[in-house]
Amino acid sequence: MEIKVRKLKYSDRVKLSELIVKLVDVTGDDSFLKMISSTATVTDDEPEGSNPDDNLASVGLSIIKKLFLALQEETKIWFCDLTNISVEDFNENAPFDVEVQIVNQIIVQDGVISFFTGASQLFNKIKKLQDKLSKKKEKSGS
Secondary structure, three states: OOOOOOOOOHHHHHHHHHHHHHHHHHHOOOOHHHHHHHHHOOOOOOOOOOOHHHHHHHHHHHHHHHHHHHOHHHHHHHHHHHHOOOHHHHHHHOOOOHHHHHHHHHHOOOOHHHHHHHHHHHHHHHHHHHHHHHHHHHHHHO
């Protein structure tokens, strides 16, 4: 089975943000968001010959692994959308390294850094809104 990721769209960034919100709610850990920000920041003191795509691939794979472990079904549905493969076909025929193949194809797309940082920023806005609504609900309930 050949895995081919389609071009990323706005809806993918929104979906990734939603998955990140759920991931943080499930795990209570948002430390990986700092990895996204630091990967997007290019510094002059990076070693010569280092490839920023390698770092992005590592961060992307780490996030996808966290999503897949905590939210396997929802992440799989997103993968199926990205690859235009049915869930049944994905379950039965996807190669053992499908996550790596998907991440590798995502990171070579134009605008991928803004894709991940945009998802992270959208997550922060969603989380702030949820916190405000939660505080407002607590006040009205008291």
